[in-house]
Amino acid sequence: MAELSIITYPDERLKGESQRVEIFDAEVGAFIADLEETLRAGPGAVGIAAPQVGRAQRIVIVDCSAKRNTPNNGRMMLVNPEITEWDGYAVGREGCLSVPDYTGNVIRAERISLEAQDEHGVPQHYHCEGFEARAVQHEIDHLDGLLFLDRLVSRRNDLFRRKVYK
């Protein structure tokens, strides 16, 4: 196992589309173990996506279990994840290992359902809400070459303010 180095914006590799994982062999398994070690080494991060270490494959790890008062599925190994349902929306603050020293507000679905495979290729199904749903959407964005910077909303004109005018 080895901790991998995180690539940061504006590295072009963060803007590309990642490929599906078709073969679940020892090499992929070893990479996933390294990716998890990298996530655990990060300061306070709850998720990581393969493109963040320069590998263009649809692999994400999310683990919100260390956050108190947050409903979560524990350690989620998400290979080839697909969000199948979205419900509600909320503004929340996000930061990214690949964008140091900046956080911003982003609108995400509050509840999602998703299909994925685990590290062995076994199909999994998850429901996520709140903080964890946000983390999953943020990580899956990485697989499509999107950063939270692509989705920032103005602090000045947020949803609470718009609601006042309804």
Place this chain on the structure above:
Amino acid sequence: MKHWYMLTVVGKDRPGIVAHVTSALFEGGGNLGEASMLRLGGNFTIMLMAQYDGSLKALERLLEPVIDSMDLHMHLDKIEGHLHEHVQPDVRISVFGADQPGIVAKITAALAEAGLNILNLESDVAGTQDAPLYIMHIEGEAREGIEALRSALAICAHDGVEAKLTPVETMVG
């Protein structure tokens, strides 16, 4: 680049202020850091960290032509400035209601007493001339915990003023 300065610019709003001021700075060898620029009541306002090798007087001379040509006012201070020192907010407070005297003073005093350090405050008056509506957003650090702020808000938010406190948990991924 040796020195950081805080440049404050105020003037009647018109298109091109940002482009002209920042071009003059850039072409004169300066550099800009963090900035806040917005229109307030028909005026355009800039608070900008400017990095410049020369003295305050030299920077003033550099900017004067563009400031004068656009009928703006400026103020320069030499500051102890550093980038990459953002403090992350852990609480967000929104207040709105019928505009009334003292609303900001009352609420921010109570919040300060309860440990709030304000990092960002935006406030606006909406509605109409006859029925002005006051709206304020604050992001800050709850140095004595969220509950202390919640209690402070509950005491001072009444008389048609609504206040909402939301803990900000930054998701890093």
